[in-house]
Amino acid sequence: MFLGIGEGMQIHGIVIKMGLVCDLYVQNSLVHLYGVCDDCRSAGKVFDEMPVRDVVSWTSIIAGYARAGLFDEAVTMFLSMNVEPNTATFVSLLVGCGRSGNLRMGRRIHGLIFKRASKVSLEASNALMDMYVKCECLSEAKQIFHELPKKDIVSWTSIISGLVQCQRPKESLVLFRKMHSSGIEPDGVILTSVLSACANVGDLDYGRWVHEYIDRRAIKRDIHIGTAMVDMYAKCGCIERALQTFNEMPCKNIFTWNALLNGLAMHGRGYAALKFFEEMVGEGSTPNEVTFLAILTACCHSGLVDKGRKYFNQMISQQYNLSPRLEHYGCMTDLLCRAGLLDEALMLVRTMPMAPDVLILGALLSACKDKGILKLPQDILDHLIELGTVDSGLYVLLSNIYASKQRWTDVTRIRRLMLEKGIKKFPGWSVIEVDRQTYEFVVGDLKTWSC
Structure with a gap:
């Protein structure tokens, strides 16, 4: 059973009364205790008072600083070591490097x-791989992974989760299949990552297989797995199954609510999204920026102008x-432009604390085209030049x-500007899946006719 900081301080007091404070083993335990409890000040005080320090002492204080996000202090301690570091020392430092992006x-x-x-050691290799993943250096992480003579669940989890985080979902699913075929049983952490990968590529069949695997193996469906399931079903077009999964969850956090609200917004279920938002607030959950972005998106896709104004103002209220x-302003601009309220949209853009991006300018341009207005595009052209965008x-x-x-x-002027900037118009493309194979098509493409 893990003791809290209060009990730990009481034990520290007893240690002092019993005269054991100079015992190296006891001192190392105290440094470790305070480090685990994120009380680096007390850990440092005990460490500074130690007459003799071994590698465990140094590793404990370094690990405490790294865990608390005090990476500079951890490095300073490492550079001050007067004993040979061991694997645990390096692992503690690598954890800090990954968290700080150093x-x-x-x-x-x-x-x-x-x-x-x-x-x-395998432990050091796993820590190195995790550090490279967190620093978004996937090539180094993959090299370490493939060179491992033996891989455990931590190795597979680090690389698969890293690929998902770095927007490489297809690669992560390939590796997961290899892991599963090698006989290693996945845990909840890796299954959560795999569900996220399925959501990102729209692989509903494999997402369902993962869901069934979790139920078949009686793996505890914790809040992380449940949230990933809701997100997967919503992004794969099964909003009813997402709702069912959501309602089956005994506990929900803000990420769970956001996953459902985003899904409802994507499926044009604006009123349902607003209903669940009010239910969420009523249960005591505090919405964040992602929540309001989902609500504004729902209002935009459902044409709920008044509701959009209400929630935008609610967001910035006390x-x-x-x-x-920028994304929130983009949703509001798009909502107003779709409703034909170009003047209000322009006023909103002019009061933004940041410059408009490509999406906002595109919404304004589309509104201009619908209304046949020519005065605005010149202003937008100036913004396009300032942005230096290459969006054709x-x-x-x-x-x-x-x-x-x-x-x-004016048409010639725009075309000339595109030539000067090297901007080309790329053809549209679409994707279909046949027999678990994904095929991409572009205009005039005859290479994939066999599917």
């Missing part, structure tokens, strides 16, 4: 590990005091607006 120090530690050890990001869609849309009014000089 790739330079991580590579330095990598070099030290190989320099000091003829054979790198009740929640959240700062809208906006330039083509602007050109089409001028062409519809037979303003050929």
Whole structure:
């Protein structure tokens, strides 16, 4: 049973009364205790008062600082060590490197590990792989993974979860299949990552298989797995199954609510999203920026202008005091433009604390085209030049607006600007799945006719 900081301090007091405070084993235990409880000040005090320190002492204080996010202090301690570090020392430092994104120090530690050890332990290899994943250096992580003579569940979890986090879901699913065929039983952490990968690529069949596997193996469906299931079903087009899974969950956190609200928004279920939002607030959950983005998206897709205004104002009110990001302004601009409220949309864009992005400019341009307005595009062209965007869609849309009014000089000007910037119009493409194989099509493509 793990003791809290209060009980730990009581034991520390008893240790002092019994005269055991100078015992190295006891001192190391106290440093470790305070480090685990994120009380680095007390851990440092005990460490500084130690007359003798061994590798366990140094590793405990380094691990405590790294766990608390005090990476500079952890590195300072490491550089001050007067004893030979061991695997646990390096692992503690690598954890800090990963959390802080300090790739330079991580590579330095990598070099030290190989320099000091003829054979790198599995624990150190897993820590190195996890560090590279968190620093988004997948090539190094994959190299370490493939060179491992033996892989455990931690190895597989690190690389598969890392691929999902770095937006490489297809690769993660390939590796998961290899892991499963090798006889290693996945745990809840890796299954959560696999469900997220299925959601990202829209692989409903495999997502269902994972769901059935969890139930068949009686794996505890915790809040993380449940949330991943809701997200997977919603993104794969099964909103009713997402709702069923959501309602079956005994406990929900803000991520669970956000997954459902996003799914309802994507499926045009605006009123249902608003209903669940009010239910969420009624149960005591506090919405965050992601929640409001989902609600504004729901309002946008369902044309709920008044509701959109209400929730946007609620977001910035004293009740929640959240700062809208560019995505929130983009949703509101799109909502107003779709409703034909171009003047209100322009006013909103002009009062934004940041410059509009490609999506906002695109919404304004589309509204201009629908209304046949030509005054606004020149202002937008200036923004396009300032942004330096290479999105051909906006330039083509602007050109089409001028062409519809037979303003050929302006059309030529836009086309010339595209040539000067090296902007090309790329053909549209679509994806279908046949017999668990994904096929991509572009205009005029005859290569994939066999599917």
